[in-house]
Amino acid sequence: MTEVRVLNPNTSQPMTDAVAAAARAVARPGTTVTASCSTTAPASVETAVDEVFGAAGVLAQVERGEADGVDGYVIACFGDTGIDAARERAAGPVVGMTEAALQSAALVAHRFTVITMPPRTIAMTDRVVRALGLGHRCTVRAVDVAVADIESGAGPAYAAFAEEARTALATDGAEAVVLGCAGLTGLVSALRASLGVPVIDGVAAATVAVEGLLAQGITTSRAGTFAEPVGSATTREVWG
Amino acid sequence: MTEVRVLNPNTSQPMTDAVAAAARAVARPGTTVTASCSTTAPASVETAVDEVFGAAGVLAQVERGEADGVDGYVIACFGDTGIDAARERAAGPVVGMTEAALQSAALVAHRFTVITMPPRTIAMTDRVVRALGLGHRCTVRAVDVAVADIESGAGPAYAAFAEEARTALATDGAEAVVLGCAGLTGLVSALRASLGVPVIDGVAAATVAVEGLLAQGITTSRAGTFAEPVGSATTREVWG
Amino acid sequence: MTEVRVLNPNTSQPMTDAVAAAARAVARPGTTVTASCSTTAPASVETAVDEVFGAAGVLAQVERGEADGVDGYVIACFGDTGIDAARERAAGPVVGMTEAALQSAALVAHRFTVITMPPRTIAMTDRVVRALGLGHRCTVRAVDVAVADIESGAGPAYAAFAEEARTALATDGAEAVVLGCAGLTGLVSALRASLGVPVIDGVAAATVAVEGLLAQGITTSRAGTFAEPVGSATTREVWG
Amino acid sequence: MTEVRVLNPNTSQPMTDAVAAAARAVARPGTTVTASCSTTAPASVETAVDEVFGAAGVLAQVERGEADGVDGYVIACFGDTGIDAARERAAGPVVGMTEAALQSAALVAHRFTVITMPPRTIAMTDRVVRALGLGHRCTVRAVDVAVADIESGAGPAYAAFAEEARTALATDGAEAVVLGCAGLTGLVSALRASLGVPVIDGVAAATVAVEGLLAQGITTSRAGTFAEPVGSATTREVWG
Amino acid sequence: MTEVRVLNPNTSQPMTDAVAAAARAVARPGTTVTASCSTTAPASVETAVDEVFGAAGVLAQVERGEADGVDGYVIACFGDTGIDAARERAAGPVVGMTEAALQSAALVAHRFTVITMPPRTIAMTDRVVRALGLGHRCTVRAVDVAVADIESGAGPAYAAFAEEARTALATDGAEAVVLGCAGLTGLVSALRASLGVPVIDGVAAATVAVEGLLAQGITTSRAGTFAEPVGSATTREVWG
Amino acid sequence: MTEVRVLNPNTSQPMTDAVAAAARAVARPGTTVTASCSTTAPASVETAVDEVFGAAGVLAQVERGEADGVDGYVIACFGDTGIDAARERAAGPVVGMTEAALQSAALVAHRFTVITMPPRTIAMTDRVVRALGLGHRCTVRAVDVAVADIESGAGPAYAAFAEEARTALATDGAEAVVLGCAGLTGLVSALRASLGVPVIDGVAAATVAVEGLLAQGITTSRAGTFAEPVGSATTREVWG
Missing domain, CATH: 3.40.50.12500 (Rossmann fold)
Incomplete structure (x- = not known):
């Protein structure tokens, strides 16, 4: 079984449910779609300030996803909030909507x-x-x-x-x-x-794109920009 | 069952077999991958002259594919030979490698x-x-x-x-x-x-991309550039 | 005498006559303008499918032109259909309208x-x-x-x-x-x-541009992209 | 007196001192240069993960700066980490190095x-x-x-x-x-x-650029992209 | 004391006074703003012909400014008429409005x-x-x-x-x-x-930009494009 | 007879002769090629300062050419010095090398x-x-x-x-x-x-390009950028 997790940078559970459903509607038979969202903020991503909180939330969700053995991620927010950090932290591919x-x-x-x-x-x-x-x-x-x-x-x-x-x-x-x-x-x-x-x-588009990268057997390159952030802190270390 | 057909603009059967295998290796469980190639020329696509023959071959293959009820197409030639005409003629999506x-x-x-x-x-x-x-x-x-x-x-x-x-x-x-x-x-x-x-x-990449478009329920827009070529001839009419 | 041939990718004789006249109106005294058109299709170039037939027609016309010793060519169709193949096949310069x-x-x-x-x-x-x-x-x-x-x-x-x-x-x-x-x-x-x-x-503009290249003594570079297509078939070999 | 504050997204006090000195070396006579840095992370900004923490740190520093009545800000990190959020939150101009x-x-x-x-x-x-x-x-x-x-x-x-x-x-x-x-x-x-x-x-360049905007009497436009983020949370609300 | 001179490519004294005032309104305490204008033409810069005269006027003004020991220049004409020549001739920085x-x-x-x-x-x-x-x-x-x-x-x-x-x-x-x-x-x-x-x-913006370059201790690079024009004539040599 | 004049922005008579010869070598039978050069400066165009003098020289040459009834112009200097002003002042087309x-x-x-x-x-x-x-x-x-x-x-x-x-x-x-x-x-x-x-x-290329525009019956558009500079001075008015 392959698990694709949809990451919602905001805290809305209804929106999280909606994007999970959108992803499930297009996913391959062998894919399990799960979803998570941010915990404290932002309520929605409408400002650059919201994006700061949203990116932190995405990173925290990826850290949890890695612990859960997630295979690939979709960022379900227009603007693809937090995607570069997610790509560094995730072993599998990450695609923005x-x-x-x-x-x-x-x-x-x-x-x-x-x-x-x-x-x-x-x-x-x-x-x-x-x-x-x-x-x-x-x-x-x-x-x-x-x-x-x-x-x-x-x-x-x-x-x-x-x-x-x-x-x-x-x-x-x-x-x-x-x-x-x-x-x-x-x-x-x-x-x-x-x-x-x-x-x-975009959520549907990103879901099939992540599945496509997984089917091709490729993930984010570690050759430079998105190499593993070995010296960087985790959200747990910084914010508990 | 969904049928994705890989179109090889050249006449090489070994290459046709190879690209079909590459597509099958990444396709969804529910996808049937078929493949076809050009009949007379080109032996390979290395010149713009070859592309003229290759585009004609792709168009002829799409016409056959439409008769066969193919759902989507991959163009298996670097340069995506003939893709615009294929998009006009095919009901389903077409993706170049x-x-x-x-x-x-x-x-x-x-x-x-x-x-x-x-x-x-x-x-x-x-x-x-x-x-x-x-x-x-x-x-x-x-x-x-x-x-x-x-x-x-x-x-x-x-x-x-x-x-x-x-x-x-x-x-x-x-x-x-x-x-x-x-x-x-x-x-x-x-x-x-x-x-x-x-x-x-690219053949693997295009295969999952076509499947992704099909999963999203979208195909080539008919709103302008790629509208159905109603007044245009078919390859059969022109070349028999 | 220098011969510039105007290539009409479509099959319309009236349009062929019109573009020939447009070219003659601007040509140098020492230039003979001739014209040819496609034989079977397309009736006009309004779709990408038409362009496939038009490019084949242009290539066939260039092959004939080379046999006739034509010095340079104008492609008389907006979009410059078939120009890359024409450049490979023609000894002299080719300019699109x-x-x-x-x-x-x-x-x-x-x-x-x-x-x-x-x-x-x-x-x-x-x-x-x-x-x-x-x-x-x-x-x-x-x-x-x-x-x-x-x-x-x-x-x-x-x-x-x-x-x-x-x-x-x-x-x-x-x-x-x-x-x-x-x-x-x-x-x-x-x-x-x-x-x-x-x-x-554009037909007038292309006619003087071809003449200008001929006057400068230059033609399409054979150094890479437009090198002679030695291994490629001819339209006669493919379509008779 | 005009106060320009140099924001260091990382936690290094020596670097904070260094960038403050660089700013002071070029500042106008009437400008007071102050500096602040992030509190928990990142140690330095070398990854996109570091940028997530750095942007949060910049935002927190701007919130403090606004309480302190700072007139303009310099972001002292290559990549201009957190600049969009800083522009939304600060009344005065913000310039990245x-x-x-x-x-x-x-x-x-x-x-x-x-x-x-x-x-x-x-x-x-x-x-x-x-x-x-x-x-x-x-x-x-x-x-x-x-x-x-x-x-x-x-x-x-x-x-x-x-x-x-x-x-x-x-x-x-x-x-x-x-x-x-x-x-x-x-x-x-x-x-x-x-x-x-x-x-x-860049720290010197940004310092004089902020001073120049202040001298011109202009600050970040509130007409669209950088309008005040009225509905957005503060770092204090989110992380205490 | 630092002297920034505002160069008006046209001959209008009222406009020269206006741009000098605009520059003074934003200049640093330690900056003396002076201004000069062209002598014969153009009355205003509204055509490319005017720019020819305006560029000559700017160059002549820079030559005078260099004799006067000016530290930096602002070109007060939209289009930055004559700026490349001014950059070559001036020891200090030149910024266009x-x-x-x-x-x-x-x-x-x-x-x-x-x-x-x-x-x-x-x-x-x-x-x-x-x-x-x-x-x-x-x-x-x-x-x-x-x-x-x-x-x-x-x-x-x-x-x-x-x-x-x-x-x-x-x-x-x-x-x-x-x-x-x-x-x-x-x-x-x-x-x-x-x-x-x-x-x-732009005059205000250019004034603070020149001051900013001076504060940073940098001027036009002499490494290539704007190297000293040692073999070139002066306006006095050409036009007296 | 059509007269195309080659304008040399510098003062070198040998170079003027050379560019005139280059133009004559490619010109149409019915074209008379004449040439002129600048009078005082620059000796050559190697700096932006030289371009100021060169542009003034080109403009003066065009003014003379217009009095002489020249049909079209070539600017024989790499960088096309003075071309915008020449286009405004000349009734006929102007092409830079x-x-x-x-x-x-x-x-x-x-x-x-x-x-x-x-x-x-x-x-x-x-x-x-x-x-x-x-x-x-x-x-x-x-x-x-x-x-x-x-x-x-x-x-x-x-x-x-x-x-x-x-x-x-x-x-x-x-x-x-x-x-x-x-x-x-x-x-x-x-x-x-x-x-x-x-x-x-480029001199050969520009010569045939000017001839080509003349053959097409077109010259510089007067609709905006290159409208006649009615209010602008002439070089004679400014420099005698």
């Missing part, structure tokens, strides 16, 4: 759009887009919805995403849509039906 | 190298690297080995690849290696053991 | 726009724009006109191009316009008069 | 080199280089020296930096050198004398 | 806009944006106001700048505004109050 | 190298390479030869260029060579014979 969503989109569309939320987080998406070099093929848009609204049911968010997506299809040359937040899986099928183009949920 | 290998590498290394062959094909790899925007993270190198030599056993190629890879690790900051040719699967485990970094075979 | 138009525009304007057709072909133009690196200086737009409409007289197309060009001048900072399709020569003078900016027909 | 050093170098040289340490941190520098868009004007190199060695006196590091710098001047076209680590101020004058080109210490 | 404004903006905002004037000068700003590599973080806009109107009081210009800035904040994701012309200092405080984001005057 | 050489190279080679001289002028070439966006396809190298040595016969320069070119072919993947200085026409045939790849002289 943002990078995976962008990669899937690039395989099914010439140009595409990412719709994230709230608007101030556009810079977090830009960071991943630039790291992958995909700026010439996608636009980054945002809807002005708070992450908390998503958790309480995607209803109000649906209309905002659909409208923004239609604008992107009409004016950006976008041919596919990436949903820029974890916990939006519930919007996927309605948006696909309504828009008639691929709509991508 | 080059783009998939580059994407896998970007998930396990900060910088990496592609080692293709022979040197004149570097431009074909550059084309894919630029389409994905990954030029800032990889170098493209080549070994002076003919594709025919690969088919007759990877022996002589092994030393050339190993040496070029070591140079890339030492001087390019590369942390992973992409093998830039189909049919090199036999080199993978020896190179991994010797180099100590991820070594990626 | 897209690359030549972009280069001419860059010599007369800081920013410019390309207006192609139909919209799904934007990706073909993007490919050339990126190969040349001119993305920071041009936008790529499209009008929703079928290539067939052009052949039957440019009337309906004129209004669409003029309107799209005016939008580009007003909103993109464009200072010149490239017509993104062969066979639009008939629109050039009316558009120039109406818009008051340079309007560029 | 990496971005400031790159900007100073761009004002005195056409091309330049950054020499960081140890080699695995090159990716951290790449991140800042790309965020600023300066990849076309600089190379990023590294010497294989541990940060701990720097603290115990720059002696052994000097030779390594001088040699790497000479290679960059000879082979990269570099015309100036950025020292890619805090605590290297002691190397500056010897390297300048020996190399005959500008040698830039 | 455009590059400095862009650098300051990059320290306080994720994305920003430059509003220059008149529209035909956008290419001059693009040149500096590309030299710094900041194209991914800023847009370049223009208002259709003549430079002469600025001199006669910024009144009419204010409304135009405010409106264009609001459009940029709403549609470009801009979080800060750079005023793209010397002599606009008078607009700064009203625009800041009205827009609620950082508004940057 | 650098931009034309880069464009010709891009039509005959996947990658190429520019070999300029002396090394400090690399930044001038970089400026043109970036304006055209060709950085991904060429390297810029330099030989340490003074321009004066070229005038006295290309003998000593030949060996330096040949060696640097061989290095570029072997290590940069270059497939063609651009000679980065006017007056090197004498080296072209020997280098072509020796290297076996296209060797491009």
Whole structure:
């Protein structure tokens, strides 16, 4: 059995359940999907301050995952919070929902759009887009919805995403849509039906990407950037 | 059952067998991997002229695949020959071994190298690297080995690849290696053991990528670039 | 006498006549302009599938041209279909109408726009724009006109191009316009008069570019990418 | 009086003293330079795991600084650890030593080199280089020296930096050198004398940059990315 | 005492007085700000022809400044006219108002806009944006106001700048505004109050940047591009 | 009759004669090639200070050319000194030898190298390479030869260029060579014979490019950047 664990950088149990379900829906028969979340903060990742707490939470979750013998990880937060540290600490591969969503989109569309939320987080998406070099093929848009609204049911968010997506299809040359937040899986099928183009949920994309790396027998390179952090502290040593 | 077909743009049956085996080695339990190849030319894809024949061959293979109800396709030739036409013609997703290998590498290394062959094909790899925007993270190198030599056993190629890879690790900051040719699967485990970094075979990478798109329930967008080519001829109409 | 042959990847004789006339209108006194077209398909190049047939047609035309002792070639199709193979096979220089138009525009304007057709072909133009690196200086737009409409007289197309060009001048900072399709020569003078900016027909631009390379005494480099394809088949060998 | 505080993401008091001294050496007459450091970890910032602890430490230091009425901040760690969160939390401007050093170098040289340490941190520098868009004007190199060695006196590091710098001047076209680590101020004058080109210490560069922003009367924009993180927790709330 | 001289490439004494005042408003206590301007032409820098005269004027001013023992220079013209020659000729550092404004903006905002004037000068700003590599973080806009109107009081210009800035904040994701012309200092405080984001005057930004380089003890590298122009004529030798 | 005038920014009559001859060697039968040079300075263009004088000289030459009814211009100096002002002032098209050489190279080679001289002028070439966006396809190298040595016969320069070119072919993947200085026409045939790849002289390339624009009936756009500089002074008004 292969265990893929979905790491939620925030503390929301409903969102953790939602991303675990999204991962399970696409996982291979032989994969067990588990999920964990941060313990104290952040409630959601909407600011760079939240990302500091979120990255710490991801690192702590990876340390626990390594003790549990987890085979690979998905980071279920748009912006891929804490991914570099997770890659150093985990023996197995780690894939962020943002990078995976962008990669899937690039395989099914010439140009595409990412719709994230709230608007101030556009810079977090830009960071991943630039790291992958995909700026010439996608636009980054945002809807002005708070992450908390998503958790309480995607209803109000649906209309905002659909409208923004239609604008992107009409004016950006976008041919596919990436949903820029974890916990939006519930919007996927309605948006696909309504828009008639691929709509991508990064948690699903990252889950199959991790499974794909495991099937290929590869994990994070230890040759340089992501070598084992032998001299570095653990979250337990620092924060107990 | 899901059928993924590996399309070999050249006419070599041994290479077709080899890439089918490489795909089967990583495929999900529920996936049936089949393979086909071109019928008249090219013997191998080493020139742009070969790519013209190879693209025609890929298109013909996709037309046959659609008649057979194939669910998704892998293009097993470095440079992803014929991929745009294949995406238009196929109902299901199509992934090239080059783009998939580059994407896998970007998930396990900060910088990496592609080692293709022979040197004149570097431009074909550059084309894919630029389409994905990954030029800032990889170098493209080549070994002076003919594709025919690969088919007759990877022996002589092994030393050339190993040496070029070591140079890339030492001087390019590369942390992973992409093998830039189909049919090199036999080199993978020896190179991994010797180099100590991820070594990626694009056929394996593309196979899991196609499966991943199928698991996500998405296929090529029909919204623009890859809309169905309704007015276009078929290879049968043109070449019989 | 120097012979420049204009290669039309599609099978339309009227368009072949039109592009030949466009080339003759700008050619040097000592240049003989001839023209040829594809024989079976495509009727026009509007899809990637069409490009597969168009590239095969271009290659066959070059093979014939080499037998005829042609000195240089123009590829008269936006997207420069088949150009890499043509460069390998031809002894003399080969210039695509897209690359030549972009280069001419860059010599007369800081920013410019390309207006192609139909919209799904934007990706073909993007490919050339990126190969040349001119993305920071041009936008790529499209009008929703079928290539067939052009052949039957440019009337309906004129209004669409003029309107799209005016939008580009007003909103993109464009200072010149490239017509993104062969066979639009008939629109050039009316558009120039109406818009008051340079309007560029790629067939004319490519014709003078080929002549310019011939006058400089240079042709395609044989040092790597475009070395003679000695082991590759000919179209006659493959398709009879 | 204006107070600029130098934030050391690591826990080393000697390094904190060193960077404070480097800042004081360039500060305006009316500026009071203070300094603080992290409390529990990291000992130095050499891994992405260290950056997680370092970013938390920077954020905690900014929270203290805000209580103290600090006017502006310098982040004294190559890679500018924690800078986005610091910008959100601080009322006044925040400048990282990496971005400031790159900007100073761009004002005195056409091309330049950054020499960081140890080699695995090159990716951290790449991140800042790309965020600023300066990849076309600089190379990023590294010497294989541990940060701990720097603290115990720059002696052994000097030779390594001088040699790497000479290679960059000879082979990269570099015309100036950025020292890619805090605590290297002691190397500056010897390297300048020996190399005959500008040698830039980022702590000095960032100090004058913060003062310059204060003199211009500007601070971080609150219009989007760096708006006040009103809903986000504080480090005290999370870690006590 | 340190002397920073503000060089106005045009011949307007009111603008020279205005930029000197802008520099003095931000300079360190120990800095003496002086200013000079061109003698015959241009009246303002609005064309590339004006830049030819402006560059000659800047060079002549630097030659005079060197005789006067000036420590560092600011070029007070958007587009940084003549900066490369000034860097060669001056012993001390030279900073252009455009590059400095862009650098300051990059320290306080994720994305920003430059509003220059008149529209035909956008290419001059693009040149500096590309030299710094900041194209991914800023847009370049223009208002259709003549430079002469600025001199006669910024009144009419204010409304135009405010409106264009609001459009940029709403549609470009801009979080800060750079005023793209010397002599606009008078607009700064009203625009800041009205827009609620950082508004940057390049003369102020360049003044603190020159002071910052002087405080760091660095000046233009003599290692290559900006080596002393020993064989080159002086403006006095050429034009008397 | 069409008159193309070659503008030499420096004062060397031998070099003026050489570039005129280079242009005549490739010009159309119906073209009269004339040439002019600067009057007082610079002796050669090797520094940014030289470029200030060179740009003024080019502008004066264009003013004279316009009075003479010249149809189009070539700027015969690597770096294309003064080209923007020339474009504004001239009714007909203006092409720089650098931009034309880069464009010709891009039509005959996947990658190429520019070999300029002396090394400090690399930044001038970089400026043109970036304006055209060709950085991904060429390297810029330099030989340490003074321009004066070229005038006295290309003998000593030949060996330096040949060696640097061989290095570029072997290590940069270059497939063609651009000679980065006017007056090197004498080296072209020997280098072509020796290297076996296209060797491009920018004066020849620019001559056919100007003729090509004239044949297309297009000249510099007046829509924005290069609109007529109606309010700008003339060199006669400024310098007599």
